[in-house]
Amino acid sequence: MQAKSSKTTILDFMRSSSYAPQTAEALIETIPISGNLDHFWKDLLELEENGEIIKTRFGTYGLPEKMGLVVGRFQLTSKGFGFVIPDNKGERPDVFIPPRALGGAMNNDRVMARVESSSGGNKPEGEIIRIITHANNKIVGIFHQSGDFGFVTPDDKRIGQDIYIMKRHFGGAKTNQKVVAEITEWPVERRNAEGKIIEILGNVGDVGLEILSIIKQNDLPLEFPPQVIEASKRVPKSIKQSELEGRRDLRDLPIVTVDGDDAKDLDDAVYVKQLGKDEFLLGVHIADVSYYVKENAVLDKEARERGTSVYLVDRVLPMLPERLSNGICSLNAGEDRLTMSCEMHIDRKGRILSYEIFPSVIHVRHRLSYRIVREILVNGDEELVQKYEDVVPMLKMME
Structure with missing residues (x-):
């Protein structure tokens, strides 16, 4: 049996209606398991540690849901x-x-x-x-000292209990300071978790403290690791002519982005033209990030670890370094950008009659916002209509 399939094999065997808990040795005989048994023992242990199977007091194994x-x-x-x-x-x-x-x-x-x-x-x-x-190895909260010990009251009320802090683990924290405590001993019956102060965020009432607390509470990364920054520096700031080979050149089209006023990374752009009385060509153009971020490279691994950019009240924590997220991978107006495009032939009701997806290069004509579009289409703002006169007919068609 191949190592990569042994966990699935064990689980499938145990899920059969006729299965009764067996010892590991019996499983080896009845499944049966052949080849290198080290893989079997390793996978059996991992399944048990992860709670996917359970070992009884009799030394037999079974599925939790059957017990x-x-x-x-x-x-x-x-x-x-x-x-x-x-x-x-x-x-x-x-x-x-x-x-x-x-x-x-x-x-x-x-x-x-x-x-x-x-x-x-x-x-x-x-x-x-x-x-x-355990999910909460670090807790954000307010520190209070009481003689030779202290405690941290978590910001997250769902934590349900204060964290006990011994004096030698105060880390310089004083009463009514917002801190990050690392748990050193998990709670047990009638005894709170114990921890140590690893970071002092500030005094209660400090400007910006609540946002910083949210960042720390959710373990959001404020900085990129040095190797990720170095990798981003190797990404070019502009497009070379040689990179356009095999891409459809759409730079002459009046393509626009439409985002919030304060958006930083602009990753999609649109264009519409009329093909007939009730038919249109809709082009949607997405920044071709994969051209610069190769699978399993250091930039890709960091992006996967972060999962997404995080938008807070006063800042953005991007998924990729700024050189990419606000630079070459952002569809900034007046700049050539590599994209993946989907051009759709649609009717007036939005039904797709046909479509084509292809790599492309675009040159965004204008960086629009929802507010600008609303002022043009709903309120007919004369100044904005004049400023964006080359795309106003297209915006009305989009509407």
């Missing part, structure tokens, strides 16, 4: 009770967990719960018997 157990994410409420959201949510209801049965679990932990009874409503009731992975 009255539920594995999933724990969602704690500010009132002290919570719910386990099952991994297989479509197949099983959430499990209600009363305050007495939390088992030291904190909000967003991945847990295993024993289903004990029906709580009288639609949701079964249970008890958390194992914490598979």
Whole structure:
């Protein structure tokens, strides 16, 4: 059996209706497992650690759901009770967990719960018997000193308990300062989590402190690693003629972007022209980021780790360094940019009659905003109509 399929093989075998819990040695014989058994033992251990299978006190293995157990994410409420959201949510209801049965679990932990009874409503009731992975290793909150110890009251009320801080772990923090505490000991029955102060964010009431707290609470990255910055510096700031080979040249079209007034990274642009009485050509042009960010390169790995750009009240935390996100990968007006284009032949009701997708190069004519478009189309603002007179007919057609 190949290593990459052994986990699936084990799970599929256990999901069969006739399966009864077996020892690892019996599984090797009855599945059967051949070849290098090291892969089997490694995958069996990983499945157990991840809560996908469970080892009984008799040394046999089975699926949690066949033993009255539920594995999933724990969602704690500010009132002290919570719910386990099952991994297989479509197949099983959430499990209600009363305050007495939390088992030291904190909000967003991945847990295993024993289903004990029906709580009288639609949701079964249970008890958390194992914490598979902890979600909150760092807590943002307000520090208070009380003699030789202190505690951090979390900003997130769903954490449900203060973090105990010994004096030697104050890290210079003073009462009423916003801090980041790292948990050193997880909570157990009737005992709070313990931690140490690893960062002081500021004094309560400081300007900008709440935004910084949100950033830290969600573990959002403020800076890019040095190797990512170095990789971004190797990306050119402008397009070379040699890069246009194999791309359709659309630079003569009056293509525009339409975004919010304060948008920084502009990644899509549009163009429309009439083909007949009730038919149109709609062009949608997306920045060809993949030309500059190659799969599994350092820029790609960092972007995947971040998942998305994050827009906050006073700043943007981009998925890619500014040289790309606001530069060569942003469809800035007056600049040639590499794009992937989809041109659609549509009717007046928006139905697509045909379409074509292809690599292209465009030159955005204008950077428009929703406000500008609204002022032109709804209010007929004379100054704006004159400023953008070359695309006003197209905007009316788009409308």
